[in-house]
Amino acid sequence: MIFFIGMTRKIxxxxxxxxxxxxxxxxxxxxxxxxxMRLAREVVLFESLFKSxxxxxxxxxxxxxxxxxxxxxxxxxxxxGDLPEVFLxxxxxxxxxxxxVIGLLGLVGRRLFVxxxxxxxxxxxxxxxxxLLIIGISGVVMTFTxxxxxxIVVKEFAxxxxxxxxxxxxxxxxxLIHILMVFVLMAIFPISKLLHVPGVFFSPTxxxxxxxxxxxxxxxxxxxxxxxxxxxxxxxxxxxxxxxxHG
Amino acid sequence: xxxxxxxxxxxxxxRIPKINEGIMDGEGPFKSSEKFQTPLGFPGKKVSxxxxxxxxxxxxxxxxxxxxxxxxxxxxxCGACTDKCxxxxxxxxxxNMPVARQDLFRSVYRRYFTFSGKYFPKLVGAxxxxxxxxxxxxxxxxxxxxxxxCSVFCPYGIDTAEISMAAREVLDTVxxxxxxxxxxxxxxxxxxxxxxxxxxxxRDTLLDLEEEVEEETGVAVKYPLDxxxxxxxxxxxxxxxxxxxHIDGLIGYGKVFHQDGVSWTMSxxxxxxxxxxxxxxxxxxLRKAALRIRKAALDLEVSRxxxxxxxxxxxxxxxxxxxxxxxxxxASDEFGMKLQKQLDSRYPQPQHIxxxxxxxxxxxxxxxxxxENDHRVVTxxxxxxxxxxxxxxxxxxxxxxxxxxVIKAVCNNYVDMERNTxxxxxxxxxxxxxxxxxxxxxxRIKGAMPRMQALKNVEKSDAVDTLVAICAIxxxxxxxxxxxxxxxxxxxxxxxxxxxxxIVMDKPKTNDELAKEVTK
Numbered sequence: 179m180i181f182f183i184g185m186t187r188k189i190x191x192x193x194x195x196x197x198x199x200x201x202x203x204x205x206x207x208x209x210x211x212x213x214x215m216r217l218a219r220e221v222v223l224f225e226s227l228f229k230s231x232x233x234x235x236x237x238x239x240x241x242x243x244x245x246x247x248x249x250x251x252x253x254x255x256x257x258x259g260d261l262p263e264v265f266l267x268x269x270x271x272x273x274x275x276x277x278x279v280i281g282l283l284g285l286v287g288r289r290l291f292v293x294x295x296x297x298x299x300x301x302x303x304x305x306x307x308x309x310l311l312i313i314g315i316s317g318v319v320m321t322f323t324x325x326x327x328x329x330i331v332v333k334e335f336a337x338x339x340x341x342x343x344x345x346x347x348x349x350x351x352x353x354l355i356h357i358l359m360v361f362v363l364m365a366i367f368p369i370s371k372l373l374h375v376p377g378v379f380f381s382p383t384x385x386x387x388x389x390x391x392x393x394x395x396x397x398x399x400x401x402x403x404x405x406x407x408x409x410x411x412x413x414x415x416x417x418x419x420x421x422x423x424h425g
Numbered sequence: 426x427x428x429x430x431x432x433x434x435x436x437x438x439x440r441i442p443k444i445n446e447g448i449m450d451g452e453g454p455f456k457s458s459e460k461f462q463t464p465l466g467f468p469g470k471k472v473s474x475x476x477x478x479x480x481x482x483x484x485x486x487x488x489x490x491x492x493x494x495x496x497x498x499x500x501x502x503c504g505a506c507t508d509k510c511x512x513x514x515x516x517x518x519x520x521n522m523p524v525a526r527q528d529l530f531r532s533v534y535r536r537y538f539t540f541s542g543k544y545f546p547k548l549v550g551a552x553x554x555x556x557x558x559x560x561x562x563x564x565x566x567x568x569x570x571x572x573x574x575c576s577v578f579c580p581y582g583i584d585t586a587e588i589s590m591a592a593r594e595v596l597d598t599v600x601x602x603x604x605x606x607x608x609x610x611x612x613x614x615x616x617x618x619x620x621x622x623x624x625x626x627x628r629d630t631l632l633d634l635e636e637e638v639e640e641e642t643g644v645a646v647k648y649p650l651d652x653x654x655x656x657x658x659x660x661x662x663x664x665x666x667x668x669x670x671h672i673d674g675l676i677g678y679g680k681v682f683h684q685d686g687v688s689w690t691m692s693x694x695x696x697x698x699x700x701x702x703x704x705x706x707x708x709x710x711l712r713k714a715a716l717r718i719r720k721a722a723l724d725l726e727v728s729r730x731x732x733x734x735x736x737x738x739x740x741x742x743x744x745x746x747x748x749x750x751x752x753x754x755x756a757s758d759e760f761g762m763k764l765q766k767q768l769d770s771r772y773p774q775p776q777h778i779x780x781x782x783x784x785x786x787x788x789x790x791x792x793x794x795x796x797e798n799d800h801r802v803v804t805x806x807x808x809x810x811x812x813x814x815x816x817x818x819x820x821x822x823x824x825x826x827x828x829x830x831v832i833k834a835v836c837n838n839y840v841d842m843e844r845n846t847x848x849x850x851x852x853x854x855x856x857x858x859x860x861x862x863x864x865x866x867x868x869r870i871k872g873a874m875p876r877m878q879a880l881k882n883v884e885k886s887d888a889v890d891t892l893v894a895i896c897a898i899x900x901x902x903x904x905x906x907x908x909x910x911x912x913x914x915x916x917x918x919x920x921x922x923x924x925x926x927x928i929v930m931d932k933p934k935t936n937d938e939l940a941k942e943v944t945k
Contacts, residue, residue: 195491198708200744203576203584204813204849205822220580230505230578238503293444295504297519298528300550303502369540374581377499382492383582388816390744391773393755399489404760
């Protein structure tokens with residue numbers, strides 16, 4: 179709940195905050211299609227990060243793609259009733275968990291051993307990685323060792339969440355850790371750096387079309403300012419005789 | 426300068442330095458006095474309730490600029506930017522890593538505006554805005570040239586320039602301004618240019634220039650001022666009016682206009698292309714300076730506006746003029762439409778002088794004797810604001826392609842510097858963003874190191890002896906710092922100086938000459 183309300187508020191805040199000036203960063207797309215392609219490359223491939231640092235890219239991308247695969251596979255728990263056949267195709271996605279954990283370990287390593295990155299890290303940066311590692315590892319333990327949890331009960335609980343029915347959960351310790359950490363993660367999502375997820379779509383240096391000369395771009399507050407100053411403006415336009423003449 | 430320092434040594438390749446905490450600590454550049462603060466609408470000295478004023482201003486800025494709000498939230502401290510800033514590479518001060526620079530601002534944002542920062546400040550690195558922090562802001566946000574190289578490499582496009590502009594605006598609002606920028610802005614918005622050159626002085630300079638050019642070429646090239654009804658209004662940085670190497674560029678513009686046979690003029694009211702309003706981050710001041718150009722265009726009844734060689738001027742012109750003053754196209758509001766009716770929509774408005782010259786070259790209107798530049802081996806420094814914040818020719822990456830095509834059209838020996846130091850990855854000259862002042866000489870020299878290192882490599886490999894830039898700040902900065910790295914300070918030239926040297930003026934063409942052109 180915190181997650182949905184918090185995220186909605188944050189996205190709404192980004193949405194209503196205007197970008198008064200055109201500030202796309204090169205290499206800039208000149209068309210809207212270009213912007214969509216650019217954002218797609220950023221989100222799917224981490225294009226800028228790849229340009230920037232190959233190790234960070236490798237670990238970061240492994241983690242995110244692993245997470246994405248695992249999340250998709252988790253859909254089955256939220257699906258009420260029998261699964262359509264397409265879910266069978268997602269079976270191998272469980273190996274994404276390894277990519278995720280390897281990526282995370284790499285990122286922790288960078289944070290610890292690269293002097294520059296250690297310098298910029300706050301305790302919360304480490305905690306976030308540890309949190310995700312616990313989630314990832316407890317997930318791996320449940321899926322790949324004999325400590326399976328009762329997925330039928332989990333499914334009842336998760337699909338119950340979708341329809342707002344609270345049912346009982348399995349009580350194995352690794353499962354409880356897993357789900358508790360997931361809840362923690364969701365709760366801190368709207369108040370932490372996890373906001374990079376919506377942020378990337380709202381970043382003006384990435385989502386603007388480079389067409390400043392062709393189309394007048396103006397924010398509501400700047401337009402209002404322009405109108406409020408109309409009298410003064412006429413002066414700046416040279417239409418008021420009381421303004422200095424040596425202009 | 427407050428302390429002694431050594432100019433960095435140039436290695437054979439660019440090394441990422443070990444961090445050296447506090448090496449660039451200090452009081453920052455000279456502070457502005459009441460005399461320079463008041464005309465811009467800022468308090469003359471630090472206000473008594475500065476903390477409250479600053480926090481309120483931060484709140485206002487983040488609600489007016491999506492960039493500020495998103496950039497403050499979205500950073501994940503991945504470290505991608507940490508080795509991208511020329512000031513960090515040159516100085517090794519960790520607060521010059523883009524993310525650490527932003528964190529000076531972000532930690533305060535977190536403390537006062539976020540749940541986690543209010544209740545768990547230690548955990549998320551949130552900090553109070555105290556005197557010490559404010560001093561750090563003043564010092565380190567004046568060690569950022571707003572070149573945006575970090576933004577290119579950030580996975581979220583976080584642009585430290587936006588944060589440093591916001592921080593400088595907060596500083597101005599509490600009464601702590603930078604002398605260099607604010608003094609210059611005062612001149613620009615009263616006299617009309619950053620140098621404070623009044624109309625008679627400007628007119629004299631231009632007359633002298635006409636004489637000089639006529640003596641040298643035998644052709645009466647004009648440099649008109651305030652000529653009503655001209656087709657083109659040229660807006661150029663005022664540095665072009667008085668100093669080497671800038672003025673050779675202005676000579677070049679005049680020759681190109683002359684060969685095109687077009688009527689053109691400069692304006693004494695708006696005799697400045699530069700707009701330091703961008704450096705201090707103030708929309709209002711930025712706009713005030715931009716409106717002078719609009720007024721000049723209306724008064725002089727021109728139908729085209731062309732901008733001279735200046736980096737941030739071109740950013741302001743290309744990206745912001747349409748927003749600020751309606752110089753551009755596609756307005757749907759009354760204010761913008763009024764001016765845009767007067768401007769000729771067949772041309773891009775505004776247009777860069779390089780685009781203009783390039784267009785003439787494409788249409789075969791200019792004749793060059795490239796051998797005039799044969800004594801040079803040329804390389805091109807992409808100025809950060811042109812490279813990362815604008816376009817030319819409305820083709821993708823035109824801002825990289827078109828200047829190079831112009832240079833190659835007028836000289837035979839051209840080489841590029843290493844790929845990761847040019848185009849969108851270009852290194853700042855070290856003097857941009859309001860840092861081109863002697864009281865910041867240490868950071869200017871250190872920050873020039875990455876560019877100098879790339880230049881040294883092409884000097885070794887290809888005997889490069891000429892560095893071309895299309896930015897007044899780059900040219901001034903290089904003139905100063907080149908000798909510190911054992912280069913000739915006169916190796917920096919305007920693109921239009923090369924044009925000027927190679928252009929064949931006005932004489933009727935003989936068959937021989939035509940044949941010669943074809944063989945080239």
